[in-house]
Amino acid sequence: GYNPAADIASISADGFIDAPVLANPGFLKTAGKLNWYYANYGFNENDAPTGDFRKIGGPIVDWLKNSGDIFRLSRIASAKGDINNDQFSNSPADYVGVPLGGSGNAYLSATASAMGRMVIKKGDAIRQLIFMSDAEAYFLRAEAVQRGWMAGSAQSLYEEGVRRPFNICANTYATAIATATTSQANTAANTYLAGGLSQADWTASADKLKAIWVQKWVSLVNIDGSEAWAEYRRTNSPSNTSGILPVGYTAQSVATSQAQPVRLYYPLRESNVNTANVPLTGSTYVFTTRIFWDA
Secondary structure, eight states: OOHHHHHHHHHTOOOOOOOOOOOOOOOSSSTSSSSSHHHTTTTTTOBOOOOOOOOOOOHHHHHHHTTTTHHHHHHOOOOOOTTTTTTOOOGGGGGOBBTTTTTGGGGSTSSSOBBBBBOTTTTOOOOOOOOOOOHHHHHHHHHHTTTTOSSOOOOOOHHHHHHHHHHHHSSSSSOTTOOOOOHHHHHHHHHHSOOOOHHHHHHHHHHHHHHHHHHHHHHTTTTHOOOOOOOOHHHOOOOTOOOOOOTTTGGSOOOOSOOOOSSOOOOOOOOOOOOOOGOOOSSHHHHHOOOTTOO
């Protein structure tokens, strides 16, 4: 049978990343050459807003509020009405996410939060992209140790995995965000880790794997949405959070009465030219037919 420990030992021999893997293919503050997050969800080359649709989802906003994590919330999301991402608030009430199925005037810029300065800030048009975060690498290792597939301290790896997203939110490698330093980020993270909250505080978490999965999901916000969604489908965590949307869907495209999607639609071209290998038909299979690894 499959031996994950052997494969992990082989990977371990090459080492693990210990800093965010960044990518900049040559961004310029010129039309067609901007950081594409900035161009699609923020501003154009003249720093004019490109739309009113760059909102952040309700589940992550609610999770951060409920866990008392205002440090990351205030950087992952913008305060409602902050069109230019240049204001700062420590009040949880100033952050409003869009729930599954949410639409209409209640979720325009004046009343709902856009993606925050961690990814988009007016004027910062050539910011590097995060190809893979160091936090994700730490959570992968923590899970492997917790499952007995490699040696080490699952708790230490997990806690470092939690600290790294705080630093991503505060660090200056991609232009200063607010005024937080690495020291302040670590202080906020350590307070969070010792707060006694299940799925945040390691000691207070009865299910250690679920804690790893949930914090990995949180760490991927605004970095890799497709990976976050795949993790949610793989682990069903956080299980008490509804309205997690896959890449390619918007809050307006899925009615509140429908089940959440469990897969993406095949592209129309695949259905047309590769019919034998695309057996799923109809408009509801994305809500009902799980792929093989989705438990």
